[in-house]
Amino acid sequence: MTEFIYFDNSATTRVDPRVAEAIAPFFTEKYGNPSSIHRIGLVAHAELERCRESVANLINCAPREIIFMASGSEADNFALIQTARLLKSKGKHIITTSVEHKAILSTCEFLEGEGYSFTYLPVNSKGNVSVKSVKAAIRPDTILISVMFANNEVGTIMPIKEIAKLAKDNGILMHTDAVQAVGKIKIDVDELGVDMLTLSGHKIYAPKGIGVLFVKEELKSQLSPLIHGGGQESGFRAGTENMPYIAGLAKAAELIMADFDGEVAHIKGLRDRFEQKILENIPETYVNGNIDNRVCSISDITFKYIEAEAVIGYVPAVCCSLGSACTSGQDAASHVLTAMKVDPIDIRGTIRFSFGRFNTTEEVDRAVELLKVGVEKLRQMSPIYNKAF
Ligand SMILES: *Cc1c(COP(=O)(O)O)cnc(C)c1O
Secondary structure (H helix, E strand, O other), X not given: OOOOEEOEOOOOXXXXXXXXXXXXXXHHOOOOOOOOOOHHHHHHHHHHHHHHHHHXXXXXXXXXXEEEEOOHHHHHXXXXXXXXXXXXXXXXXXXXXXXXXXXXXXXXXXHHHOOOEEEEEOOOOOOOOOHHHHHHHOOOXXXXXXXXOXXXXXXXXXXXXXXXXXXXXXXXXXXXXXXXXXXXXXXXXXXXXXXXEEEEHHHOOOOOOOEXXXXXXXXXXXXXXXXXXXXXXXXXXXXXXXXXXXXXHHHHHHHHHHOHHHHHHHHHHHHHHHHHHHHHHOOOEEEEOOOOOEOOOEEEEEEOOOXXXXXXHHOOOXXXXXXXXXXXXXXXXXXXXXXXXXXXXXXXXXXXXXXXXXXXXXXXXHHHHHHHHXXXXXXXXXXXXXXXX
């Protein structure tokens, strides 16, 4: 492959070589089934519980509150569907936001078909949901509130602790999709007061195909499984455990904990340098999201008067996303930017750049140069740009 600059870390990350190294022995040496009672099974079982502890440390919960799943999407599905089923005699109303990831929004759509009703909270121009609007949406039949911790398109951080307190005060369960927040914001589920939290391996330098749902002990004993079978994961998710990827996720969690502040400083440094240089060097550009309260990794930039797709085609060395990677390929404009009331024409010129552990200052500077040239060329060809100036 020709050289490229990877600024799409919110879509997925490269597996950390130290994670890959931690995974390898589980294929050919420690390949036992954690349910087997012989020596190699016992080794696998011990490793499984050690890994559970490492992931629990990342969000400060008890190891038994960690349920390993196949993805962040699965964890989101489980949180919503199983809570809805558990509490259907109490009520069928759920509160969420209009800017959630598709893993949440599509599950809501599914549950609407099952007779549940939803309030999709609006956001302001910075992508933020207000605690007041959550309060106003609460009804006697509200059973669950699910609000993402950090938005995957613009990075805006939601007031989860305040919303969780509201939920608790009203006897409502609280879930947060923290896939984009883990590793960028220190998370303590106890202090946050959430009942459930989703995280995903491939956004934090572990492989694709591993996720976690944290479920608070008291709730866990009441929920039923989504996949039935051999009783793995305390009966919640049958199927022999994916030990290699669980070990990879555990290693990824340990690496985050080993240098949390250093890594956040590194990523934020790159993001801020990139943004400053883009704004200085390319006129008619602006940043979307809550500039003062967003994750360190994301920069969502609108280049006015051009198509983002053309930029990506014209500057192929820089890997980045149109709005959200999860909706690319579909024609619909970003639901997040639309909810933030960004001008529909500007949405077409918006690109998400997301930075990670392996990026460097040199990459930032080179990318800015390439984008500057690309955007200038495209604007020279753009009829709307030429009409505006
Ligand atoms: C990536 C992502 C997911 C989905 O996680 P997968 O492991 O890819 O299923 C869910 N929510 C958010 C906010 C994400 O960014």
